[in-house]
Each structure stands twice: as structure tokens, then as C-alpha cells.
Amino acid sequence: MGSLGLEPFHVTATGYNLNYLPEYIALRHGFFRDEGLDMTVNIPVPWDGVLDDLHDNSAIMALGGIWVPSMYRDRVQHYTVFAQIANRCPLAILKRGTSEGFQLSDMAKCTVLLKSGGGASCGLFFKMLLRENGIDARGVDYVQDLDGIMLGNLFQGGMGDYFVTDNLSAMAMVARNPKVSIAMECVTQGDIPWSVYYRETENITPAVLDAQRRFCIALERGIAWVMDRDAESFRDELAELFPNVPVDVAVQVTNDFRENRMWTTSSVDRGGFDRWQVGLKDAGLLKVPLSYKSIVDDAPASAAQRGVKSLEQAK
Incomplete structure (x- = not known):
């Protein structure tokens, strides 16, 4: 058992991002401990080490993009997705000069x-967004195999016409550099299961499902905590969680996410799922879009939402 008799619950994540905020809040405020879980997290380098962590059972689940379990299915390994944390894309499109009058075209x-x-x-996501708006994604030149910080420096130095990066980094760049602006925040561009929790299907047991349910209860509480509060009221926590970003930027991005459905529930949204599957198919990662039930088990998240609702009604 974990500390003080808690059940060990180790998550392997592909990154550390503001769109994971409800999980961080749930951990800081003891919501996982309330469910008997000793929640710990690691971020392997390179990021695809999350699959190794799942394979050797050092982690009970991975946090990352649903495109990975989607493209692996029926080719390499079956993974089951059981919860979602980010319901929107947390990217932004940067351009030089003013963004006034910008259009994707x-x-x-x-x-x-x-x-x-x-x-x-x-x-x-970006190429899917172009296709959805009738723009030939093959007619655009891309520079995409470099580190985000390197690309950010090169963009500010004159390389390329646009830069697509995470919203938090984009806001921080604009705060430092008046010569660039945000042309579009992708959080406004519809539902999509951007970040989900998954594990190897063959290793799921009743005990795992119960732990997942309790994890989702804590995650639901974390989502509710964030959504119920203006980010200005917890700016000190944001400063501690993201010390390398100006706190005013972290507050602004958090409130943007709150207002634009970044966080809804722990259930994977079906409409967003279907949309993303079409995008993955058009990108060549899938032969055909997967059906929701072939890869998502919503039972732990649904049970958690019922449990949270019952607790609220009992108060």
C-alpha cells in the first residue's frame, strides 16, 4: 500500500500543461487522497515512454492524446480510454503584426x-482545422520537427509566416513581444478529446475499474473547483504551478479555458470523439474512424459523476 495505507496510483503523462489544471488542483487539494488513492505522476523523456510505463505496469494509466491508442489499435496494442480531462484544443496561432481581420484562409x-x-x-489538429474550413492543407509549407522553444525564437527572428504553439506559451510571447499577436485561440474551435487517460486493455481488472472510478470522482471535483472560481481568486496557486510563466498570463489563459469548455466532465465527449476520428483518418493514421465503444469505456466516469451528484444532493 502507499503512504498511510493509501492505494498507489501512478500516472505517466506526456507533458505538464495548463490544460491538465483540474488534475493538479485535485492533487494539491487532497481529492485523490479522499478516494483512498496515493496519486503520483511522472513525465518520461521522450514522451512515448508512457507506453513503456504501461507495459511494465509501473503506471496504472497514461495521460496524453487519444490519437496514440487510436492508431495503435489492431496494429500494435489495444488500449482502453476511460476518462478525459481536456475537451478543447489548447493551441494558439501566432502571426506578426496585428491580428485584426485575420481569417484562416x-x-x-x-x-x-x-x-x-x-x-x-x-x-x-491544425491540418484538420484547415481541411474543415475548405483550405488545402497540402498547399501549406510546414516546419514541425523542431522543439517549441527553438521554433518560437526562430519565428520571432523572421522564420515562417505563422507559429502554432500552446496557448500559454503564445500568451507569454505576446506579453514579451509587441511585434507578434495571437490570430486565433484554438480553444474556440469546437469540442475534441485533446487529453485522455488510457491503459492496456488486457490488464484491466475489476480492481482497476474501481480505482478508475475513484480517480474520476477526484477529477470531477477538480474540474468543478476550477470551473466554480475566477482564476484571479487562485492566482497564487497558478504562480506555484507554472512558475516560468507570468502569473497574469496564467490567469488569463485559465479564464479563457474556463469560458470555452476546456473542462466539462471526465467523460469523453462523443461528438468531439467522432470529429477527431475523422481528422485522424484524413491524416492517414487510421484506415477508418473508430467507433466510440471500440476504444472508450465510459463506465468509470459515468459512475463517478453519479457518485458526485449523490454526494451533492446529500449535503
């Missing part, structure tokens, strides 16, 4: 720098 036949390092999600 402006990006046709331009050079776009795409943040990499944490997987393929950035390029996958």
Missing part, C-alpha cells in the same frame, strides 16, 4: 511553424 500557401516535442497533436 490567410494561411493558404504560407509557411507555418508547428510546435513539436510532445507528439503529433499540434500538426494533426
Whole structure:
């Protein structure tokens, strides 16, 4: 058993991001401990080490993009997704000069720098967004195999026409550099299961499902905690969680996310799932879009939501 008799519950994550905020809040405020879970997290380098952590059972689940278990299915390994934390894309599109009058069609036949390092999600989403808006994604030139910080420096130095990176880094860059602006925050561009929790299907047991349910209860509480409060009221916590970002930027991005459905419930949204599956298929990662039930088990999240609701009604 873990500390003070708690059940060990180790998560392996592909990164440390503001769109994971409800999990961090749940951990800081003891919501996982309330469910008997000794929650710990590691971030392997490179990021795909999360799959090794699942395979050797050093982690009970991975946190990352649903595109990985989707493309692995029926090819390498079956993974089951049981919860979602980020319901929207946390990227932003940067341009030089003012963003006034910007339209996605402006990006046709331009050079776009795409943040990499944490997987393929950035390029996958951006190219899907172009296709959804009738823009030929193949007519755009991409620079996408470099580190995000390196690309950010190169963009500010004159490389490319646009830079797609995480919203927090984009806001921080704009705060430092008046010569660039945010043309679009992708959090406004519809539901998508950006970040989910998953594990190897063959290793799921009744005990694992029960632990997942309790994890989701804590996560639901973390989501509710964030959604019920203006980020200004917990700016000190944001400063501690993201010390390398100006706290005013962290507050602004958090409130943007709150207002634009970044965090909803721990259930994977079906509409967003179907949309992303089409995007993954069009990108060549899948032969055909997967059905929701073939890869998602919503039972732990649904049971957690019923449990939280019952607790609230009993108060």
C-alpha cells in the first residue's frame, strides 16, 4: 500500500500543461487522497515512454492524446480510454503584426511553424482545422520537427509566416513581444478529446475499474473547483504551478479555458470523439474512424459523476 495505507496510483503523462489544471488542483487539494488513492505522476523523456510505463505496469494509466491508442489499435496494442480531462484544443496561432481581420484562409500557401516535442497533436489538429474550413492543407509549407522553444525564437527572428504553439506559451510571447499577436485561440474551435487517460486493455481488472472510478470522482471535483472560481481568486496557486510563466498570463489563459469548455466532465465527449476520428483518418493514421465503444469505456466516469451528484444532493 502507499503512504498511510493509501492505494498507489501512478500516472505517466506526456507533458505538464495548463490544460491538465483540474488534475493538479485535485492533487494539491487532497481529492485523490479522499478516494483512498496515493496519486503520483511522472513525465518520461521522450514522451512515448508512457507506453513503456504501461507495459511494465509501473503506471496504472497514461495521460496524453487519444490519437496514440487510436492508431495503435489492431496494429500494435489495444488500449482502453476511460476518462478525459481536456475537451478543447489548447493551441494558439501566432502571426506578426496585428491580428485584426485575420481569417484562416490567410494561411493558404504560407509557411507555418508547428510546435513539436510532445507528439503529433499540434500538426494533426491544425491540418484538420484547415481541411474543415475548405483550405488545402497540402498547399501549406510546414516546419514541425523542431522543439517549441527553438521554433518560437526562430519565428520571432523572421522564420515562417505563422507559429502554432500552446496557448500559454503564445500568451507569454505576446506579453514579451509587441511585434507578434495571437490570430486565433484554438480553444474556440469546437469540442475534441485533446487529453485522455488510457491503459492496456488486457490488464484491466475489476480492481482497476474501481480505482478508475475513484480517480474520476477526484477529477470531477477538480474540474468543478476550477470551473466554480475566477482564476484571479487562485492566482497564487497558478504562480506555484507554472512558475516560468507570468502569473497574469496564467490567469488569463485559465479564464479563457474556463469560458470555452476546456473542462466539462471526465467523460469523453462523443461528438468531439467522432470529429477527431475523422481528422485522424484524413491524416492517414487510421484506415477508418473508430467507433466510440471500440476504444472508450465510459463506465468509470459515468459512475463517478453519479457518485458526485449523490454526494451533492446529500449535503
